Amino acid sequence: MVFIKVHLIIFYFLGLVPFSYKKNTNVVDKKKLGPDTITLVPTEIHTCYSLVLIIIIVIGNSIQIPLFLKESYSGDGNELTETLGLAISVSGNVVMVIMLLLYIVQRQKIIKLGNQLLDLDVAMKKLHNIYKLESEKMKLILICYINTIPCVIIILFTLFIEASFIRATCMYTFHTTIFNYFVIQYAIVLTLIEKKLKCCNDAFLRMKKSIELQFRVYNTQKNTLEKTSIVEIFALKRCHTILCKICSDIADFYSFGFLFIIPYSIVCVILNIYDLLTPFLKIYPTDDVVVRRIGNIAWITARLFPILTTAICATKVSKQIKRTSSVIQEILFECFMSPEVKNELKIFSLELLHKNFQFTAYNVIPVDCTVLRTVFGAIATYLIIFIQFQSDDM
Structure with a gap:
């Protein structure tokens, strides 16, 4: 619980959580209380905080960027690197402001998706015989802590090593941290969805026992089991359909x-690797080589780890969506069942054939493990070109 609260505070501070939550006590009867449920609710505090944050970012950059321009072209540094750094800073801050505004504008959509996931858990717990919700707590803790370590190093590096803490924070550190947690938030949501899809598929496999049992019992029990199986199929179909719709909305x-x-x-990674290799290339010798190496490694990790994690999580979700079709076919081919149950499974199998969902960014960039090939290929190619260009320029 402490882990969840700490990371919620971090997301709140970065403007990436546009809601609060409240606990609802379910009354089963007059003497017995059911388990508490959680509902996400909108909060005006987030809107006000995000708007203040945007104003501070705009004012801070409008002051620091002109000062940077006055000092940057003194002839001692690399003009191309400084120009690229400035372009990255300006574009990064512009996109960050747009992202924060999107969280404000689309907060109702975010809250609706979150409540759908929470309500789905409550509804599926009624199928406790076949639907076993597995905990992914350790996986989430591992993802968040590995992601937090390079961010903390970057903040310490900015605080103690950079010449101007305020300038570095306004121009680079803050929007990089927001991008980092934005992508890792995507990975966390995908991890939760993948867990639910896996539980849904496992529930279908557990149904095999009850379906096979229908042919070994008397007619009265058979009718009861048959009705139970049909109800379970409808519930799992609804669960799968809602999760696929949520995946589409989240993407x-x-x-x-x-x-x-x-x-x-x-x-950014190309520039960081170039700066990391500079002492070996002896193009632009620098002081404090070890400290700069640690800083550059932290920057590289903070930028690549969330992308790597999100790509893996998205691939796992896609595999679970595709796995459902195989599970249904396995039940149809291996189990003897009543015509009614068989008909429901066949209808669901046909519905799955028409689902061809993929995680993408506006159908331009695939959000799965194939994007890693693009990222690392581009880094290797353009890094070589950049180093050759810099060497020729010298």
């Missing part, structure tokens, strides 16, 4: 940020 919401963050991260 749409995160598309804008992801579409920019991928090329942004590629350019």
